[in-house]
Amino acid sequence: MAEANFIASADNRHEKMTNVTSKDDISLDAPALLPLLTQCPHLNIITPSSSTFEKFNEIYQQDTTAVPLALIRPTTADEVADIVRFATSASPPIQITVRAGGHDLYARSNIHGSLIIDMKEIDTIELAADKKSVILGGGTIGINLAKSLEKYGLITALGGCHSVGYAGWATAGGYGGLNGALGLGVDQILGATLVSPKGDIIEADDELLWALRGGGCNFGVITSLKIKVETMPKVLAGVIVFPLSEAKKVLLRYQGLLDKDFPDAYGGELVLSPLPGLGKALIFSYTWASSDLETGVQFADKIRALGSVAMDTLLTFVLSNSSSLV
Numbered sequence: 001m002a003e004a005n006f007i008a009s010a011d012n013r014h015e016k017m018t019n020v021t022s023k024d025d026i027s028l029d030a031p032a033l034l035p036l037l038t039q040c041p042h043l044n045i046i047t048p049s050s051s052t053f054e055k056f057n058e059i060y061q062q063d064t065t066a067v068p069l070a071l072i073r074p075t076t077a078d079e080v081a082d083i084v085r086f087a088t089s090a091s092p093p094i095q096i097t098v099r100a101g102g103h104d105l106y107a108r109s110n111i112h113g114s115l116i117i118d119m120k121e122i123d124t125i126e127l128a129a130d131k132k133s134v135i136l137g138g139g140t141i142g143i144n145l146a147k148s149l150e151k152y153g154l155i156t157a158l159g160g161c162h163s164v165g166y167a168g169w170a171t172a173g174g175y176g177g178l179n180g181a182l183g184l185g186v187d188q189i190l191g192a193t194l195v196s197p198k199g200d201i202i203e204a205d206d207e208l209l210w211a212l213r214g215g216g217c218n219f220g221v222i223t224s225l226k227i228k229v230e231t232m233p234k235v236l237a238g239v240i241v242f243p244l245s246e247a248k249k250v251l252l253r254y255q256g257l258l259d260k261d262f263p264d265a266y267g268g269e270l271v272l273s274p275l276p277g278l279g280k281a282l283i284f285s286y287t288w289a290s291s292d293l294e295t296g297v298q299f300a301d302k303i304r305a306l307g308s309v310a311m312d313t314l315l316t317f318v319l320s321n322s323s324s325l326v
């Protein structure tokens with residue numbers, strides 16, 4: 001029995017897509033979808049002719065020129081199943097693209113001529129009575145999950161970008177600053193509900209869960225995930241930046257440091273990027289998740305000693321809430 005069914009505040013959620021379906025637009029752009037509208041008149045369907053299409057079809061990779069057939073935002077697993085059954089049984093079949101956060105590196109959530117199933121409306125979050133797990137909708141994004149959990153002093157492994165869809169992130173590996181302390185995103189997955197390519201709603205068995213933990217969303221449309229949550233630790237976070245000219249020296253020393261000492265509480269990511277006022281730089285994104293912040297500061301000193309520090313924001317970020325990490 002779930003203790004709570006709660007959704008993050010409206011400030012952090014998407015704009016709802018309601019009362020946007022136009023039969024005239026569908027007749028013009030996607031007449032193949034008219035039978036679906038007849039079968040499921042409650043579905044929110046928009047096509048490229050809609051005045052709101054560009055707004056609702058926006059994704060992270062803004063340089064894509066692909067124009068999909070239509071975009072649908074289901075609100076339940078049953079609606080997802082209806083859409084999948086219709087698309088796969090059509091003659092010819094209609095290609096389906098699934099989207100939550102829309103952050104795919106290659107813009108595969110916006111395939112030309114495809115029917116996009118946008119999962120953003122399926123983003124409920126249910127906390128178990130023992131506060132050790134949550135069941136989240138397949139459209140839940142990272143920031144909404146983090147803000148919902150922090151109300152209860154809880155956390156789970158999270159990525160580094162607030163608008164990434166959690167299901168896609170976690171099932172593809174789930175890398176982020178908390179991996180050292182909490183594990184990868186795949187390590188959090190306890191259960192899943194999917195809509196199969198045939199349109200059946202299924203609970204993932206052990207074999208399918210094994211495949212989902214790293215295999216990504218290749219086995220169906222994930223409508224919900226059950227994941228582990230834990231008590232929020234103290235977190236020390238920030239960036240330590242070195243000039244790019246020192247990259248070789250710093251990276252070799254860093255490898256030597258990690259060969260000798262790689263604490264579980266440490267989560268570090270490296271980025272080569274230009275920074276205003278500094279030019280090209282080697283950026284350490286530093287995260288230490290543990291009640292032992294003193295050791296975290298000491299390990300940060302070892303990072304600082306790798307080269308000539310050009311910027312250091314670390315000591316300004318002692319965090320008590322998980323949403324500050326995404």
